[in-house]
Amino acid sequence: MAAAQGWTNERSAAGKHNPWLIVAIISMATFMEVLDTSIANVSLAHIAGGLSSSQDEAAWVLTSYLVSNAIVIPISGWLSEVIGRKRYYMISVALFTVSSLCCGLAPSLPLLILARIFQGIGGGGLAPSEQSILADTFPPEKRGQAFAAYGIVVVVGPVLGPTLGGLITDNISWHWIFLINVPVGIASLFLVHHFLCEPKIFAKERRAKLKGGLRVDYIGFALVALGLGCLELMLDRGERDGWFSSPFIVANGIISIVSLIGLAFWEWNHKEPIVDIRMLGNRNFAITMLFMLTTGFVLFGTTTLIPQMLQQVFDYTATDAGLALTVGGLATLIAMPLVGMVAGKVDTRLLLIPALLIQAVALYYMTGWSTALSYGDASFGRLISAAGLPFLFIPISIAAYVGLPPNKTGEASALLNVARNLGGSIGISLAQSSLIERGQIHQSRITETLNPLNPNYVQGLDQLSQTIGGPNSADAALGTLYQQVGQQSQMLAYIDVYKAIMIFVLCIVPLGLFLRQGTSKGHGA
Structure with a gap:
């Protein structure tokens, strides 16, 4: 029975249940959170009109979520250890759900922004906890399949977000882009409570950690909040505020750089760091962090650029522009199970390097677009890119844990999500700036x-x-x-941006040769 279920490990969250049931349960909250990062983008004009504010003011609905999310993600591994993984996960789901309800019912923009801050705090704890659960519940040779099933919602969510957001906004009301999270969140809480287990070893490790009192790395937390919070503010608001001609952006840039450098020195030498920077000393983990940043850069960058191009250059509606990405979502759905089956059986580099080259091919195809572009051409370009994304996401997720101690999966998952989100923010920010300049x-x-x-x-x-x-x-x-x-x-500006992203991806490819290949022996290697 144990063999059929997957892995009888003392750190498994499945307990007596089938591990695949756990994958299905945690994927509900994942889809809800990932979808929410992109679903509000197409509704900003409606939100601004409905709350009697300018579109620039309404943009803080996106910024507030991204900033609070960026601050919480890197410390979620530590919070999971202190509070308990299951308890922390349920708190995150509950906070995200209640905040979504408050967003949907918000009568004014300030209240909506406040609710989005708490929504970002709740959402920030979901993905790191879920990936830690998967890494602990499945043995290395099964992780490829587990991450494939989980990765479907991670990759497809941002693709469906603009389409779903456009449909809801155009046909119902912008309030429902938040309210649809409520029933999903309630169902997730119920299922997690009844089926997700908290391994006894976690309680033992938590008691050992709290023995003699809780020691909080306040300086580390402050540096994380200032470093990543100000960086996210700078990236998200830079284009609107004129980049470094704005004192606000300059101040955020300086604070971010100083804080992140201070964080690196402080956490490297701290006995109980709130963010274990020392894991970056593991070559494999450091390289996978860079690859995950690249994945976020390409995924969120192209997901934003293509529908934006179709609306600005070709006058597509938000719904039609979003539908152009749907074919890519179908390609991802088909490719995910295939990658999951082979991921644990072949050298990770044999999947990762071709996946990066596929992204380069897709971007090269996009550089051939013109004002005579057809709907089919746009969908085909996205199809090529989306088909290669599973070959990036799953091998990275597997290779990241090679050589890491079992008790570091939570913190490793948190840092991987920081890289993905940061890559997305950098990709979107640089793309928007380049579009204006090149235009x-x-x-x-x-x-x-x-x-x-x-x-x-x-x-x-x-x-x-x-x-x-x-x-x-x-x-x-x-x-x-x-x-x-x-x-x-x-x-021509869009073509230049696609070309720049293609060159960046090609420069990253050689690093794949330095990855170590994980085996099925042991937890981390």
């Missing part, structure tokens, strides 16, 4: 040739005026030409 450069270059001394310009404008006709045809032709220039400039 201005391309528009300037195109308009340089549009002057009366250029016979092609004069001839084209005359033909356009004749086509339009009417007393104001010359002005209308000039307006139409300017619109086309803007469209071409934007399209």
Whole structure:
């Protein structure tokens, strides 16, 4: 019976239950949290209108969640040890659910932002706890399949978020993008309470840790909060506030750099660090952290860029733009089980390196797009990228735990999620900045040739005026030409960004050669 169920390990959260039941249960809260990171993006205009605020003010609905989430994730491993993994997980689910209800019922923007802060705190504890549960519940040779099942919701959630958010906002109300979390959260709490077990060894380790009183690394916590909180603020608000021309952004950048450098020195030498930086001394773990950052960079970067491009350049609705990503979600669903079956049987590098090359191929395909892009072309580009994502996510999740002590799975999971989220924030921020800069450069270059001394310009404008006709045809032709220039400039800017991401991915590929291959012998190696 034990063999059929997977692994009779003293750290397993399954107890007498089938481990695959645990995967299904924790995936509910995962989907709820991951979906929420992207579902609100397409509804900002509706939220701003409904709460009588500007869109820039409404953007704090996204920023507040990301900042609180970024602060909690790195300390979630420590919190899980102190509070108890099951108890901490249930607190996180409950806080996320109650906060979602408050978001949906918020009568004003300040209250909505406050609720989103608590929602981010609750959401920050979910993914690290879940990945720790999976790593402890399944033996190394089965982890590939477990992470494949779990990874479906992690990768598909951001893909479905914009589509679902657009459908709900367009057809019901923006309030329901938050309220849909409530029944899912309640069901998750019920199932976790009845089926998820807290291993006795966890209680023993917690008593040993708390023996002589609880020692809290307050300085470490303050440095984490300042370092990652200010970094997230800088990345999320930088483009809106003019980057380093804004004193607010400059201050956040300085505080973040100083705090993160201080955190590294302080936690490396602290006996009981709130974030165990010393794990980065493990070569395998350090490389997987970089790969997870790359995965977040590519996943969230392209998930944001493609629908945004379709709306800005081609005037798609939010719903139609989101649906263009759905084909990619289907590719991920098909690829995940396949990767899960082979992940524990072949060298991790044989999956990881080709996966990165697939991302580079997808991005190269996107650099060939133009203003003549069809819906099928956009979907196919996303299809290539999405099909390769499982070959990134699962091998990284497996390789990260190779060589780590069993009691470090919680902290390792927390740091991996920091890398993924930070990669996503950096990817989105750099992409948006580059789009504006490159768009201005391309528009300037195109308009340089549009002057009366250029016979092609004069001839084209005359033909356009004749086509339009009417007393104001010359002005209308000039307006139409300017619109086309803007469209071409934007399209060229998107192509430049896709090319830059492709180059970044290719530069990361060689690091895969330095990964160690995990085996089925023992917990961590």
